[in-house]
Amino acid sequence: MMHLESWLQTPLASALGWALFHSLWEGAMVAVVLAITLAMTRSARARYIAACLAMCAILLCFAVTLLRLAPRHLAESSAKTAMALPWNNDVALSDLPDAPLRRIADLLPWLVPFWMAGVVVFYLRHLIGWAMTLRLRRSGVCAAPDFWQKRLSVLSRRLRLSRPVALLESCLATVPVVMGHLRPVILMPVGLLTGLPAAQIESILLHELAHIRRYDYLINMLQTSVESLLFYHPVVWWISGVIRTEREHCCDDLAVALSGDAREYAVALAALEQCRWGASETALAATGGNLVNRIRRLLIPAQGPSSGLTPFVSAGILMIAAAAGLTAWQAAPSPKPPSEVSPYTRWLQEDVAYIILPDERDAFQRLQTDSERAEFVEQFWLRRDPTPGTPENEFKDEHYRRIAYANLHFPTATGKAGWKTDLGRIYIRFGPPDEIDDHSTGDTRAPIPYIDWTYRSIENVGNNVTMEFVDPGGTHDFQMTRDPHPPAK
Numbered sequence: 001m002m003h004l005e006s007w008l009q010t011p012l013a014s015a016l017g018w019a020l021f022h023s024l025w026e027g028a029m030v031a032v033v034l035a036i037t038l039a040m041t042r043s044a045r046a047r048y049i050a051a052c053l054a055m056c057a058i059l060l061c062f063a064v065t066l067l068r069l070a071p072r073h074l075a076e077s078s079a080k081t082a083m084a085l086p087w088n089n090d091v092a093l094s095d096l097p098d099a100p101l102r103r104i105a106d107l108l109p110w111l112v113p114f115w116m117a118g119v120v121v122f123y124l125r126h127l128i129g130w131a132m133t134l135r136l137r138r139s140g141v142c143a144a145p146d147f148w149q150k151r152l153s154v155l156s157r158r159l160r161l162s163r164p165v166a167l168l169e170s171c172l173a174t175v176p177v178v179m180g181h182l183r184p185v186i187l188m189p190v191g192l193l194t195g196l197p198a199a200q201i202e203s204i205l206l207h208e209l210a211h212i213r214r215y216d217y218l219i220n221m222l223q224t225s226v227e228s229l230l231f232y233h234p235v236v237w238w239i240s241g242v243i244r245t246e247r248e249h250c251c252d253d254l255a256v257a258l259s260g261d262a263r264e265y266a267v268a269l270a271a272l273e274q275c276r277w278g279a280s281e282t283a284l285a286a287t288g289g290n291l292v293n294r295i296r297r298l299l300i301p302a303q304g305p306s307s308g309l310t311p312f313v314s315a316g317i318l319m320i321a322a323a324a325g326l327t328a329w330q331a332a333p334s335p336k337p338p339s340e341v342s343p344y345t346r347w348l349q350e351d352v353a354y355i356i357l358p359d360e361r362d363a364f365q366r367l368q369t370d371s372e373r374a375e376f377v378e379q380f381w382l383r384r385d386p387t388p389g390t391p392e393n394e395f396k397d398e399h400y401r402r403i404a405y406a407n408l409h410f411p412t413a414t415g416k417a418g419w420k421t422d423l424g425r426i427y428i429r430f431g432p433p434d435e436i437d438d439h440s441t442g443d444t445r446a447p448i449p450y451i452d453w454t455y456r457s458i459e460n461v462g463n464n465v466t467m468e469f470v471d472p473g474g475t476h477d478f479q480m481t482r483d484p485h486p487p488a489k
Contacts, residue, residue: 015069017108019062020115020232026061027235030054034239044249051242052219058236059226115232122228133179140171140400141187142408148193148201152186155205158258161213167205169193171404178208181218190407191417200268203259210251220247252294269294344373350419352380354429355399402428412477422469422480423451430458433467440471440478448472 034054041047144167152167163184170187177187186208193201211217223243230236256262348364360380367373382388384395406424407417418424433453440449449471457463469478
């Protein structure tokens with residue numbers, strides 16, 4: 001404590017305190033200029049550039065002020081030159097009869113420790129978010145189908161994008177996101193590439209490629225760094241919100257310009273909103289920004305948010321939402337809309353349907369609150385973790401990888417998800433077989449398509465276990481005919 005008090009009495013602590021104080025009114029002036037610019041500008045690109053320049057201006061003002069106030073190792077007589085700022089003149093401050101001003105000057109250095117602590121907390125927060133983003137890139141992912149890999153290359157050439165872009169399907173992401181700068185990756189939720197029309201998928205990919213072309217990931221990282229440094233300033237957070245909103249508008253404009261169908265793109269955005277997630281700030285999600293405002297802007301670009309056509313815009317948004325719901329219903333029929341299904345119900349009925357024990361299922365269904373369910377889910381995976389005490393849970397990662405693989409390779413022609421098929425069920429439970437005898441296309445000896453999977457050893461089942469799957473209807477829905485370990489009744 002004595003060391004802190006001694007340091008707070010140094011000229012550097014005083015300079016930092018005054019720089020923090022003056023940054024408040026400097027930021028307010030920058031905000032006024034930006035607000036006037038935004039009121040006079042309709043172009044999303046111009047508004048985005050203006051907001052980025054405003055953020056840089058606040059940071060520059062803070063840095064210049066700190067440099068001007070920082071102590072110089074010069075004689076006192078030579079330190080006070082004609083270039084000194086009025087509020088940096090120690091003699092002038094001491095001559096002021098106003099005691100409150102001198103008391104404020106004494107208190108300003110005490111702001112510095114709190115500012116430093118806040119900077120550390122925010123940078124740690126962003127570091128954790130960055131680490132989670134890296135994990136999302138590595139865990140539960142698989143390569144997208146070749147068709148979409150080729151379409152992505154075509155779209156990249158249309159955008160004149162020279163950097164190679166990887167396209168992966170992820171069982172952890174629920175909306176498309178782009179991450180990485182030097183080696184960018186687009187993550188698509190498993191099943192999305194087959195759940196929406198091709199034109200909508202292409203417009204979404206164009207939006208993500210636009211982020212990569214504009215170096216938005218790198219700029220977003222720099223933006224979050226400035227936010228962490230000037231976290232105390234409300235103007236900084238307002239400008240950051242403008243930057244993120246206009247960034248999405250710029251990518252929307254580019255996607256619509258290349259796809260040529262604003263309404264189709266708006267329908268795709270509305271469909272994605274049904275599975276919206278809280279994306280990390282270190283990743284760029286297709287559903288970023290205010291979705292209603294983005295759809296309104298796409299449908300009526302010449303109208304501002306306070307237009308008298310609000311009722312018509314609202315009706316248009318409702319029609320788009322209805323169209324998105326119809327598209328989702330046609331792609332994957334469900335007894336109730338996805339928004340009404342609890343994530344814990346989905347976890348029980350889909351994620352762990354084949355591995356949860358009967359007594360665990362009964363115990364989970366008796367829970368009353370979401371906090372109890374969250375604790376149950378955490379303990380469920382911990383009990384199966386082969387390396388407790390480590391950050392990674394290999395069992396959980398492998399389980400979700402199997403689900404992603406099943407959804408990618410075993411969907412049926414009638415729209416049934418891969419994890420619901422018998423092939424998917426066995427793959428998720430036991431993993432890849434050791435031997436495969438594939439007659440899925442049929443032949444003269446076996447007119448009915450069939451596949452045999454052989455496992456050398458399955459715990460609690462036996463050795464050299466062979467399972468047969470047939471497809472009598474020709475719909476790629478291979479049904480098990482020989483199950484050596486049928487479920488208990």
